[in-house]
Amino acid sequence: MGGTIVLVTDRPDRSAALAAALREVGPCEVVGTEESWTSGGFLLGVVSDLTLTRPEAAGCLRRLERRYRGQALPVIGLLRRASTESLRLAKTLGATVCLPAYVPPETVATALVNQIENTVPVGERAVVHGVARAGEALASLLDEARAGSQIRMETVEAGLAPILTAVQEGGLARWLDTVWSHDDATYQHCLLVAGLAAQFALHLRFRWDDQQRFVRAALVHDVGKARIPLPILNKPGRLDPDETAVMRTHAALGYEILRAGGECDAFTLDVVRHHHEMIDGSGYPDGLSGDAVSDPVRLLTICDIYAALTERRAYKTPMRMADAMAVLQGMDGKLEAGLVQSFGRALA
Ligand SMILES: [Fe+2]
Numbered sequence: 581m582g583g584t585i586v587l588v589t590d591r592p593d594r595s596a597a598l599a600a601a602l603r604e605v606g607p608c609e610v611v612g613t614e615e616s617w618t619s620g621g622f623l624l625g626v627v628s629d630l631t632l633t634r635p636e637a638a639g640c641l642r643r644l645e646r647r648y649r650g651q652a653l654p655v656i657g658l659l660r661r662a663s664t665e666s667l668r669l670a671k672t673l674g675a676t677v678c679l680p681a682y683v684p685p686e687t688v689a690t691a692l693v694n695q696i697e698n699t700v701p702v703g704e705r706a707v708v709h710g711v712a713r714a715g716e717a718l719a720s721l722l723d724e725a726r727a728g729s730q731i732r733m734e735t736v737e738a739g740l741a742p743i744l745t746a747v748q749e750g751g752l753a754r755w756l757d758t759v760w761s762h763d764d765a766t767y768q769h770c771l772l773v774a775g776l777a778a779q780f781a782l783h784l785r786f787r788w789d790d791q792q793r794f795v796r797a798a799l800v801h802d803v804g805k806a807r808i809p810l811p812i813l814n815k816p817g818r819l820d821p822d823e824t825a826v827m828r829t830h831a832a833l834g835y836e837i838l839r840a841g842g843e844c845d846a847f848t849l850d851v852v853r854h855h856h857e858m859i860d861g862s863g864y865p866d867g868l869s870g871d872a873v874s875d876p877v878r879l880l881t882i883c884d885i886y887a888a889l890t891e892r893r894a895y896k897t898p899m900r901m902a903d904a905m906a907v908l909q910g911m912d913g914k915l916e917a918g919l920v921q922s923f924g925r926a927l928a
């Protein structure tokens with residue numbers, strides 16, 4: 581989730597201490613010289629612990645350099661030989677800073693932090709941080725819901741300010757790009773809705789506590805999906821009528837899960853239960869219509885549908901953002917047209 585640090589090494593037997601130090605900075609993956617750098621996701625930085633004169637090591641770093649050309653990617657080159665020639669080679673292969681391979685792991689980690697701060701723009705860092713914190717909050721929430729244990733709203737709280745800061749400082753486009761690379765459908769969806777809700781709340785100039793309230797409801801709105809069987813939840817393509825009926829229970833299930841926890845506010849409970857209600861009464865689970873559909877529900881429903889239309893799944897081509905807006909505009913009568921227009925302006 582979020583930014584990963586990659587330690588690329590040709591001596592994995594000696595990488596444990598270095599990987600442990602890098603994990604103090606962020607999630608760290610240890611790979612060998614066969615790494616192709618095509619697996620997607622945002623890289624926070626790379627540490628290369630390689631004998632650079634070996635063709636496979638040079639080939640691996642050249643692929644990295646090609647893949648991230650033009651992007652701010654800190655690459656720490658650990659040099660096994662202190663010579664001008666190896667320094668030159670490391671720089672040619674994309675190292676943004678070089679250190680002797682014998683320096684303590686903590687020194688490498690500190691150098692990486694400095695490099696990230698110097699080379700990764702503040703907005704990008706805010707998004708990486710926001711996606712990571714929101715992802716952790718969501719993971720705890722879904723785990724608790726799945727296990728049937730009591731939901732602690734405290735775990736959700738830690739994700740809220742980072743989402744708003746990320747969208748404010750890094751921009752919605754960056755948030756969406758980062759989240760779209762997540763391959764778990766429920767995570768991707770909930771983080772998309774949370775980012776869209778943050779943008780909508782900022783655009784509507786909500787007060788800070790109202791922004792938090794709305795983003796909280798967005799982050800947890802589909803918590804009921806934790807109790808939907810995975811073959812239905814993650815089914816590629818359309819659900820049959822029986823499966824749809826099961827899937828639709830998630831709204832009331834989510835409400836029950838949060839209500840049973842005893843810590844959830846009425847605003848969030850309303851949004852969780854009713855985020856599939858439509859103003860014309862055609863929604864579920866309660867078939868509410870007109871004024872019975874509250875303003876927060878009307879706002880979140882727009883974010884939710886837009887997120888579902890634009891989500892990235894392996895088996896389908898994503899809908900373009902302009903086409904998704906056109907779908908929302910075509911739902912006049914079900915959604916409040918004025919709010920759809922306002923949402924369009926928030927995305928512009
Ligand atoms: Fe839902």
Ligand SMILES: [Fe+2]
Nearest residue numbers: 769801802884
């Ligand atoms: Fe949803």
